[in-house]
Amino acid sequence: MAAAAAEVSNKRVVLKRHVTGFPTEDDMELVPATARLAVPPGSAAVVLKNLYLSCDPYMRSRMSRHDEPSYVPDFVQGEVLTALGVSKVVESGHQDYKPGDLVWGMTGCEEYTLITNLESHFKINHPELPLSYYTGVLGMPGFTAYAGFFEVAKPKKGDYVFVSAASGAVGQLVGQLAKITGCYVVGSAGSDEKVNLLKTKFGFDDAFNYKKEQDLTATLKRYFPEGIDIYFENVGGAMLDAVLLNMRLHGRVAVCGMISQYNLEQPEGVRNLFCIVAKRIRMEGFMVTEYYGNYRKFEEEMAGYLKEGKITYVEDVAEGIESYPTALIGLFYGRNTGKQLVAVARD
Amino acid sequence: MAAAAAEVSNKRVVLKRHVTGFPTEDDMELVPATARLAVPPGSAAVVLKNLYLSCDPYMRSRMSRHDEPSYVPDFVQGEVLTALGVSKVVESGHQDYKPGDLVWGMTGCEEYTLITNLESHFKINHPELPLSYYTGVLGMPGFTAYAGFFEVAKPKKGDYVFVSAASGAVGQLVGQLAKITGCYVVGSAGSDEKVNLLKTKFGFDDAFNYKKEQDLTATLKRYFPEGIDIYFENVGGAMLDAVLLNMRLHGRVAVCGMISQYNLEQPEGVRNLFCIVAKRIRMEGFMVTEYYGNYRKFEEEMAGYLKEGKITYVEDVAEGIESYPTALIGLFYGRNTGKQLVAVARD
Numbered sequence: 001m002a003a004a005a006a007e008v009s010n011k012r013v014v015l016k017r018h019v020t021g022f023p024t025e026d027d028m029e030l031v032p033a034t035a036r037l038a039v040p041p042g043s044a045a046v047v048l049k050n051l052y053l054s055c056d057p058y059m060r061s062r063m064s065r066h067d068e069p070s071y072v073p074d075f076v077q078g079e080v081l082t083a084l085g086v087s088k089v090v091e092s093g094h095q096d097y098k099p100g101d102l103v104w105g106m107t108g109c110e111e112y113t114l115i116t117n118l119e120s121h122f123k124i125n126h127p128e129l130p131l132s133y134y135t136g137v138l139g140m141p142g143f144t145a146y147a148g149f150f151e152v153a154k155p156k157k158g159d160y161v162f163v164s165a166a167s168g169a170v171g172q173l174v175g176q177l178a179k180i181t182g183c184y185v186v187g188s189a190g191s192d193e194k195v196n197l198l199k200t201k202f203g204f205d206d207a208f209n210y211k212k213e214q215d216l217t218a219t220l221k222r223y224f225p226e227g228i229d230i231y232f233e234n235v236g237g238a239m240l241d242a243v244l245l246n247m248r249l250h251g252r253v254a255v256c257g258m259i260s261q262y263n264l265e266q267p268e269g270v271r272n273l274f275c276i277v278a279k280r281i282r283m284e285g286f287m288v289t290e291y292y293g294n295y296r297k298f299e300e301e302m303a304g305y306l307k308e309g310k311i312t313y314v315e316d317v318a319e320g321i322e323s324y325p326t327a328l329i330g331l332f333y334g335r336n337t338g339k340q341l342v343a344v345a346r347d
Numbered sequence: 348m349a350a351a352a353a354e355v356s357n358k359r360v361v362l363k364r365h366v367t368g369f370p371t372e373d374d375m376e377l378v379p380a381t382a383r384l385a386v387p388p389g390s391a392a393v394v395l396k397n398l399y400l401s402c403d404p405y406m407r408s409r410m411s412r413h414d415e416p417s418y419v420p421d422f423v424q425g426e427v428l429t430a431l432g433v434s435k436v437v438e439s440g441h442q443d444y445k446p447g448d449l450v451w452g453m454t455g456c457e458e459y460t461l462i463t464n465l466e467s468h469f470k471i472n473h474p475e476l477p478l479s480y481y482t483g484v485l486g487m488p489g490f491t492a493y494a495g496f497f498e499v500a501k502p503k504k505g506d507y508v509f510v511s512a513a514s515g516a517v518g519q520l521v522g523q524l525a526k527i528t529g530c531y532v533v534g535s536a537g538s539d540e541k542v543n544l545l546k547t548k549f550g551f552d553d554a555f556n557y558k559k560e561q562d563l564t565a566t567l568k569r570y571f572p573e574g575i576d577i578y579f580e581n582v583g584g585a586m587l588d589a590v591l592l593n594m595r596l597h598g599r600v601a602v603c604g605m606i607s608q609y610n611l612e613q614p615e616g617v618r619n620l621f622c623i624v625a626k627r628i629r630m631e632g633f634m635v636t637e638y639y640g641n642y643r644k645f646e647e648e649m650a651g652y653l654k655e656g657k658i659t660y661v662e663d664v665a666e667g668i669e670s671y672p673t674a675l676i677g678l679f680y681g682r683n684t685g686k687q688l689v690a691v692a693r694d
């Protein structure tokens with residue numbers, strides 16, 4: 001018989017109801033619970049202590065109920081949310097993991113999570129860098145920027161690059177990768193503070209606050225008198241329409257997300273798609289998970305950039321599992337500056 | 348001194364006024380004129396006798412006046428329209444062309460045309476096939492189907508293929524190339540007669556009359572219960588929106604044209620673009636002229652298919668230069684069945 005396992009407090013964020021339109025904090029509930037720090041005998045499960053939990057735009061889809069399967073599974077009403085996170089193994093039945101190991105991957109929005117299948121987790125190879133970076137620049141959003149920019153948009157030196165939601169987890173990195181590649185890059189964001197960050201901290205050649213612009217088509221023409229070669233699309237809707245009119249011949253639109261549309265009952269109509277023919281544009285959606293086979297190459301490259309100071313990274317860290325609902329909702333109002341995450345525990 | 352050149356009647360179709368909205372026959376004018384069958388001494392010009400003139404959807408753009416250059420140049424008010432055509436050289440100052448040579452390329456909408464620069468013309472290598480075919484299956488529309496399907500959509504055997512405007516010059520060939528490739532192919536068209544043609548003559552696996560369908564999303568789901576791998580896009584608007592919802596993972600949309608939108612003051616809004624992310628769709632516009640370097644390979648392959656009876660081709664031939672305005676306008680109402688062209692002279 002194993003010794004009686006420790007039982008600890010395990011506050012968790014549960015989905016109270018499925019969402020239509022803008023989500024609110026009331027759609028989630030913080031539920032007190034306990035966790036046993038033990039794995040089922042003979043299983044390959046592990047118990048994770050969650051250190052940092054990520055808030056990401058794709059989670060909006062999971063908060064709704066879809067009649068047909070969506071591209072990510074819906075959250076289940078009354079059950080704990082799941083999110084990407086950085087975790088420490090505290091108990092392990094798996095031969096490849098031992099207590100103290102650090103991993104990142106999908107975990108529960110709670111303090112401790114029992115994971116029966118670790119197949120989609122990555123061990124953390126650079127714990128000398130801030131661990132929270134594995135929710136961002138060294139994790140899914142960072143690799144999204146890298147794969148989307150290099151594999152989908154296929155940049156060339158000298159290309160004119162436009163990034164929307166440019167101060168977000170993905171956008172800030174796309175801009176810096178574009179500069180490393182020798183591109184000219186302009187970003188848009190939703191506050192003067194963010195715009196300032198783009199220009200002074202992330203090295204964008206220029207940036208603008210889209211909320212202050214009356215006519216986005218004219219705005220883009222001002223920032224790109226020669227037109228846009230690459231649009232890294234994070235927002236959709238009216239911005240995409242304006243971009244299409246400003247694309248150059250053989251331009252590429254790497255479609256990462258369309259956050260401006262996620263909370264609308266009916267998405268905005270995009271009217272300028274004929275530009276796709278007239279300018280022979282390639283518009284391509286991608287999902288970072290399809291590139292995970294190359295993650296280690298990315299991790300090494302990005303860790304190198306960070307250590308050399310070639311890439312700067314800004315996080316917006318909320319403290320404590322209690323702050324998770326507010327932090328997640330804030331994403332959809334653009335309240336975060338930089339990558340939004342929640343620090344559940346420091347070690 | 349050269350002998351006095353013959354002067355012949357040369358009726359021509361002139362643009363009376365630039366167009367907004369649906370064009371009408373009254374936007375063009377048939378003007379009686381004469382032509383001298385002679386080339387300027389010392390020039391490399393040729394005089395072409397136009398045999399067959401093509402009516403193509405891209406010409407709609409040319410009938411409007413654009414403030415900024417469009418993807419094709421605007422027609423000039425008061426001047427003769429230009430169109431693709433099959434022509435016979437009747438006078439030549441060019442060392443590579445002699446009277447009697449047959450060519451296809453951009454010419455005037457008139458009986459005779461003086462061409463000073465033949466660089467964008469192709470000599471006709473298969474005059475044993477109907478010459479009019481070089482306005483279609485062996486010319487620009489045929490090569491559009493071929494390049495768009497093979498180079499842009501990149502089909503695999505077993506792919507589910509949907510073609511809109513499927514009985515038109517390009518669509519009928521895409522469907523047949525899809526069958527040759529081992530795909531399952533369904534087409535849409537705007538009349539029962541055209542639908543019948545798709546099923547009985549062009550070998551589409553199935554076809555439907557979009558004008559009789561209330562809910563295109565449901566219609567496509569009925570015809571493609573497994574979803575669509577390739578959409579060959581000729582129409583845009585509501586059909587594209589319905590297709591996006593029915594695409595499969597990693598589907599490709601080869602965007603050839605959007606004829607349903609050309610005459611609208613404001614294009615319809617397309618709302619389902621988020622499917623591009625969710626299903627990792629590649630949507631790519633193309634223009635056949637960028638593939639012209641491979642035209643000869645296509646010409647040989649397609650001539651072979653025609654002689655072996657592997658490709659069937661249907662034309663809608665209007666008689667006489669006088670019929671050009673009516674034939675061109677008919678395209679935008681879907682009045683043509685098969686490739687629309689005008690026979691100006693038989694030889």
